[in-house]
Amino acid sequence: MTTLLTGAAVLGGEPRDLAIEDGVLVDPSAIDRDRAEVIDASGLVALPGLVDLHTHLRQPGGEQAETVASGVRAAAAGGFTCVFAMANTNPVADTPAVVEQVHRLGLEAGLATVRPIGAVTVGLAGERLADMTMLARSAARVTVFSDDGHCVHDAELMRRALEHAAALDAVVAQHAQDPALTRGAVMHEGPLSAELGLGGWPAVAEASIVARDAMLAELAGARLHVCHVSTAETVEVVRAAKARGARITAEVAPHHLLLTEELVRSYDARFKVNPPLRTDADVRALREALADGTIDIVATDHAPHAPEAKLAAFADASFGMVGLETALQVVQMACVETGLMDWAGVARAMSTAPAEIGREPGYDAPLAIGSPAHVVLVDPAARAVVEERHLKGRSANSPYLGRELPGRVLHVWHGGRRTLAAGEIVTGEIVTEEVGR
Amino acid sequence: MRHLLTASMPRDEAVALLDLAEDMHQIQDRELKKLPALRGRTVVNLFFEDSTRTRSSFEIAGKWLSADVINVSGKGSSVSKGESLRDTGLTIAAMGVDGVVVRSGASGAPALLADWIGRPVVNAGDGTHEHPTQALLDAFALRRRIHGDAARGKALDGVRVAIVGDIAHSRVARSNALLLPALGAEVTLVGPPPLLPPAASDGTRLGVRAEPSLDRVIDERPDAMMLLRVQLERQAGKVAPSAAEYITGWSLTDERLARLGDAHLLHPGPMNRGLELSSRAADSDRSAILEQVTAGVSVRMAVLYALLASDHPAPDHASSVSGGAR
Numbered sequence: 001m002t003t004l005l006t007g008a009a010v011l012g013g014e015p016r017d018l019a020i021e022d023g024v025l026v027d028p029s030a031i032d033r034d035r036a037e038v039i040d041a042s043g044l045v046a047l048p049g050l051v052d053l054h055t056h057l058r059q060p061g062g063e064q065a066e067t068v069a070s071g072v073r074a075a076a077a078g079g080f081t082c083v084f085a086m087a088n089t090n091p092v093a094d095t096p097a098v099v100e101q102v103h104r105l106g107l108e109a110g111l112a113t114v115r116p117i118g119a120v121t122v123g124l125a126g127e128r129l130a131d132m133t134m135l136a137r138s139a140a141r142v143t144v145f146s147d148d149g150h151c152v153h154d155a156e157l158m159r160r161a162l163e164h165a166a167a168l169d170a171v172v173a174q175h176a177q178d179p180a181l182t183r184g185a186v187m188h189e190g191p192l193s194a195e196l197g198l199g200g201w202p203a204v205a206e207a208s209i210v211a212r213d214a215m216l217a218e219l220a221g222a223r224l225h226v227c228h229v230s231t232a233e234t235v236e237v238v239r240a241a242k243a244r245g246a247r248i249t250a251e252v253a254p255h256h257l258l259l260t261e262e263l264v265r266s267y268d269a270r271f272k273v274n275p276p277l278r279t280d281a282d283v284r285a286l287r288e289a290l291a292d293g294t295i296d297i298v299a300t301d302h303a304p305h306a307p308e309a310k311l312a313a314f315a316d317a318s319f320g321m322v323g324l325e326t327a328l329q330v331v332q333m334a335c336v337e338t339g340l341m342d343w344a345g346v347a348r349a350m351s352t353a354p355a356e357i358g359r360e361p362g363y364d365a366p367l368a369i370g371s372p373a374h375v376v377l378v379d380p381a382a383r384a385v386v387e388e389r390h391l392k393g394r395s396a397n398s399p400y401l402g403r404e405l406p407g408r409v410l411h412v413w414h415g416g417r418r419t420l421a422a423g424e425i426v427t428g429e430i431v432t433e434e435v436g437r
Numbered sequence: 438m439r440h441l442l443t444a445s446m447p448r449d450e451a452v453a454l455l456d457l458a459e460d461m462h463q464i465q466d467r468e469l470k471k472l473p474a475l476r477g478r479t480v481v482n483l484f485f486e487d488s489t490r491t492r493s494s495f496e497i498a499g500k501w502l503s504a505d506v507i508n509v510s511g512k513g514s515s516v517s518k519g520e521s522l523r524d525t526g527l528t529i530a531a532m533g534v535d536g537v538v539v540r541s542g543a544s545g546a547p548a549l550l551a552d553w554i555g556r557p558v559v560n561a562g563d564g565t566h567e568h569p570t571q572a573l574l575d576a577f578a579l580r581r582r583i584h585g586d587a588a589r590g591k592a593l594d595g596v597r598v599a600i601v602g603d604i605a606h607s608r609v610a611r612s613n614a615l616l617l618p619a620l621g622a623e624v625t626l627v628g629p630p631p632l633l634p635p636a637a638s639d640g641t642r643l644g645v646r647a648e649p650s651l652d653r654v655i656d657e658r659p660d661a662m663m664l665l666r667v668q669l670e671r672q673a674g675k676v677a678p679s680a681a682e683y684i685t686g687w688s689l690t691d692e693r694l695a696r697l698g699d700a701h702l703l704h705p706g707p708m709n710r711g712l713e714l715s716s717r718a719a720d721s722d723r724s725a726i727l728e729q730v731t732a733g734v735s736v737r738m739a740v741l742y743a744l745l746a747s748d749h750p751a752p753d754h755a756s757s758v759s760g761g762a763r
Contacts, residue, residue, distance in 0.1 A: 194634030194643055197544035197566030197611060267545030311523045313543030315564065 002031050003413070008041035008377060010367055012343025018046060020373040023416030027369050039411065041377055047347050048366035049081025049374025049414060051354040052324065053144065053173070053251060054227060054299035057083070057114070059105060060098065061090025066304035066394045068105035068114055074302065074324040074393030075112040076419040076426075079376040079409040083112055083302075083324070084358055087119040088149040094119035094130040099140035111419045115358060118142035120161045120172060124150045129157060132164045143359040146173035148227055149274075151209060153179055158213060162222035171249070171357055173225040174213050176234070177275065181205035186315050188261045188276045196264060198314060201276050203231035210234050214241035214248050225357055226250040228301050230275035232285035239294045249357050251299040252286050254323055254330035259283075259399055269310045269317030270399050273303070283334075290349060291340040297354045300327045304395030322398050325391050329405035332380060337406060362415075373416040382408035392425055438743045440551045440558045444569035444612035448592060448619050455577050456589050458732070458739035464501065465731065472738075474746045475504035481529050484540040484561070485511035485522075490706060490730070491561050491571075495538045498737035504745070507534070522546055523553050530554035536745050539563070557744040559737075565606045570740055571705055572612035574732040576620055578725045579661055581732070582701045594621030599654045601627040601687055602665030602713060603677070604642070605634045609665055609705045614643040625659070627651050628687060631676045651687050655697050663703040664689055664713040680712060689714035694721070701725050 001022075007015040017028035019036070052075065058066035066074075068085070075083050085102050087093035093102060099116035106114025118135035122128050124147045135142040145165060152158045152174060165172045182205045187193050189200025210226050214237065217224035229235060229250045241248045255273060260280055263271040271277060289295040303320025310317050323330075331350065335341040341349070347366050351374075355363030362372040384390075386400040412420035419426055446454075464470050480499045482492050492508060499506035509529065520528075522543070529537060536557040539547045544564030551558040562568040580588045583596065598617055604610045604626045617624050626633065626647040633649065634642050641647070648654055669677045677683075684690065689697070694717060702714065702724045710716045719726060 190635050191637040191642075194605070195611070197564050197608060200635060267548050308521060311521060313522055313541065313546040313549060313564075315543050315545075316522075 002036040004028060004031065004033060004036040004038045005041040005046065005375070005377065006038060008044055008046035009343070010046045011347050012045050015042060018367065018375065020375065020413060020416050023373055025367060025369050025371050025373050025375070039377070043379065043381065044377045044410065045343050045380050046367060047079065047343065047376040047378060048351040048363060049376055049412065050079045050328065050350045051082040051358065051360060051363060052080050052300050052302065052327070053084045053225070053297060053354040053358055054148070054253070055083040055085055055302045055324065056088065056304065056320070057085040057102070058304060059089060060101065064306045065309070068102060069109040070394040071302070071304070071324070072106070072109045072111040072114065073425050074322065074391065076412055076414070077390070077392040077409065077423075078324040078326065079328050079378065079412055079420075080324055081112050081374040081412065081414040081419070082115065082355065082360055082363075084115045084117050084144055086148045087117045087146060088124055092119050092123050093117065094122050096134055096138035096140070099135055099142055100138055103140035110417070111425070112414055113360070115144070115360060116140045116142060117144045117146050117148075117173070120145045120147045120152050121157060126150060126152060126154055126157065129161055129164070132161065132170070133168060136168045136170055143170045144173055144225070145170055146175065146227065148173065148175045151175050151177040151179060153209070155212060155216065159216045159220060162217050162220035162224065166220050166222035169359065171223040171225045173227050174209065175227050176206045176209035176213065178205040178209050186272060186276070187264050188278045190261070190279065192261050192264070196267070198264070203233045203278070206231055206275060207233040207237045210237045214238075214246045217248060218244070218246045223247045223249070228253045228256065228275055228299070229286065229289075229295055230256050230278050230282065232282050235285050235289040235294055239289070242294065249296040249353075250294070251297045252290055252295045253301040254298060254327045254334075255321055255399055256286055257283060257290070257298070257334040258330050263399070264314070267314045269312060269314050270321070270397055270401070272314060272317050272319055273301075273321050274319035287334055287338065287340055290335060291345065296349065297357065298327060298331055298349050299354065300324050304393055305397045306395060310397050320397065322391060322393055322395055324393065326386060326398065326400050326405060328378065328409060329407045330400070332407040333405055336380075373413050375413040376409060377411040379408045379410055380406065382406070384408065441569055441740050441744065442548050442551060442558065442560045443567050444572040444616040446616070446619060448621070451573075451576070451616060451619055452590065452592055454573060454739055454743065455580060457743060458573070458577050458735040459589050461738035461742070462732070462735040465735065470501050471503060472501060473503050474742055475499065475502040478535040478745050479505045479507065479533070480536045480538060480741065480745070481534045482506065482508045482538045482561070483525070483529060484508065485546070486540050486542050486562070488540055488562065491540060494730070494733040495561060495737050498734050498741055501734070502738055502741055504741065522550065526550045526554045530556050536741065559740055559744065562608055564608065566608055567612045568608040569612050569616070570733070570737055571609050572616040573740070574729055574736040575613055575663065575703055575705070576616055577736050578703065578729045578732040579701060581728065582725050592620040593617060596622040596661065597625070597657070597659040598622050598661045598663060599625045599627050599659040600663045600665065601651060601689070602667050603632040604628045604647070604665070605632050607665050611643060613663065614645050618645060625654055627654050629678050629683070651693070655693055658698050659700050661701040661703060662689065662697065663705075666705065666707060667709065667713055684712065688712060689718045691715045691717050694718045699723060703729060706730070
């Protein structure tokens with residue numbers, strides 16, 4: 001089967017053709033055009049399949065909110081071909097049995113590659129290290145370790161985890177939140193938290209942990225990845241650590257590039273997320289940091305919740321927002337339409353760089369001939385109000401419902417297999433071999 | 438007026454509400470304290486947190502207006518069995534009640550209920566957010582103290598009020614910091630630095646001036662001082678100071694009372710005598726503390742009347758008094 005995409009703006013550049021054959025990108029001039037399926041891609045931007053280093057798929061244990069199978073539908077709808085599944089499931093992904101289960105569920109679901117993340121500490125309890133080497137050597141091949149949802153806040157544990165990670169060429173992805181500074185915190189600390197009478201989460205609780213961890217990573221000769229950077233203060237800490245030569249990478253979540261704490265005025269728990277929505281100044285600093293490379297990647301922190309977890313008083317509701325379906329639209333709005341980034345930059349921040357951090361092969365030469373055919377076609381001129389029907393996962397706790405966003409992900413190929421066609425999920429046969437390696 | 442969720446309201450609306458409370462106040466001198474205004478109306482006092490005095494005050498206010506008043510307490514009800522705030526609210530609304538008075542430990546809960554249940558909601562205190570009827574009764578009592586029987590139509594222009602205590606966790610302080618300046622008063626918040634809320638870039642806190650030193654504020658001879666209830670068990674030793682430290686810095690002791698002159702003293706209750714203020718201060722003729730309790734019934738009658746009386750021509754209150762809803 002050969003597919004020819006004609007006239008696509010590849011990475012936002014001059015229109016040209018792309019051809020997909022046997023799961024890889026091939027030279028369009030070398031195919032038999034009469035036997036190819038032809039898709040008119042004029043006016044569309046071609047991007048490499050997106051890679052999300054930070055997704056909560058909730059399985060096992062949280063199936064009322066999301067499963068691996070429903071989560072990869074959300075991924076495909078958003079243009080993602082690979083998602084890294086966070087370890088805060090129930091049971092926690094701290095044993096080979098759990099990561100191998102998630103890995104297998106991903107293979108069965110198809111639509112996207114699912115890469116389980118391993119816990120840093122047993123039960124995410126922050127008391128003793130998980131068996132990181134066993135997780136790395138399992139069939140799930142864990143390359144990213146994270147206690148996300150909790151900060152590895154004991155400095156010695158963090159140091160030893162980084163030492164293990166260095167030996168495994170793995171990365172520790174830290175949820176940077178000093179627990180002592182954030183007791184009862186449910187929103188950004190500042191004049192607005194004072195006015196609303198909600199517990200404040202000061203910016204320093206993030207930046208101080210990142211400063212410490214960068215030094216520990218240098219000591220261990222390890223790679224550190226900072227999850228969901230949310231403040232201008234943390235951006236400065238990351239910038240300084242990079243300038244020293246620390247092996248530190250950082251991510252920003254789409255909602256922190258677009259939304260501010262002002263939304264919390266409604267007490268609507270759709271806007272409750274951890275780390276919290278911050279200020280305009282933070283949003284500006286995060287956008288600039290992503291554009292200049294201080295922040296390496298965008299990662300969704302897709303966090304599905306059943307309705308009852310959000311239909312509660314703000315302090316009582318769960319933290320988190322779904323984000324896979326809308327991530328690319330938000331980045332287009334916050335960074336492309338503002339002139340801060342071009343599409344090649346988006347491809348780097350949402351595909352090449354996260355794959356590199358997570359050691360996922362096949363994404364290092366985006367849309368190049370010979371690369372696995374992870375391809376996304378986006379209509380950048382579309383604009384639509386986000387509605388529940390656009391959300392393809394199991395949960396609808398999106399902060400963008402009712403808000404107009406630009407761009408539309410139309411078609412997605414994962415290792416040459418079509419997963420999204422004209423915006424609709426293509427339910428294929430069950431795949432049990434690994435795709436696109 | 439659809440709901441009373443916040444004490445943030447324009448001056449003329451606040452004055453009108455206080456004037457309505459003056460009308461209600463008159464009936465306290467009557468032998469038969471009952472108006473027929475809310476006959477046939479049902480008000481539910483939905484209290485997720487214990488509060489004998491606020492609940493009783495709302496209950497008396499409703500009964501003096503001839504409403505049927507039902508008390509639903511969070512404890513021992515389905516609420517304590519895990520029923521959600523929303524389901525509880527919808528259940529009560531489905532019983533055909535006309536208005537709900539809500540006390541909750543969660544900031545913003547009354548605003549959410551107002552959205553969900555489509556009935557008038559009165560915020561009777563939500564978490565560390567607001568307690569608008571408390572601010573109204575404070576303003577009412579203070580206005581009477583200053584203007585006596587000629588209070589009607591007046592505001593609190595130029596009246597300097599110091600609010601002392603755990604400002605960060607006080608819904609009373611928040612509502613007063615909104616209402617009193619709208620009435621022309623100058624508010625200063627006073628408390629141990631860890632118990633002051635985060636400052637804005639201009640240095641104000643909750644939109645008004647803050648000052649850590651009670652002694653400096655006393656030297657300024659304010660016209661009124663409101664002492665807030667202090668709960669030192671809250672993060673003792675970390676956020677809150679010890680009792681001895683609090684008394685040293687922020688208690689209205691006899692010595693400070695003497696220096697304070699003739700300022701009116703307010704306290705939302707319940708008092709910790711010897712901690713927030715000395716017994717001599719509480720019992721002095723400067724103390725308006727029992728007048729506040731009396732004012733509470735009048736103000737809550739005015740609020741229930743404005744929300745629930747079908748013949749009350751109050752549409753011009755509507756926008757801002759319900760300002761906390763969306």
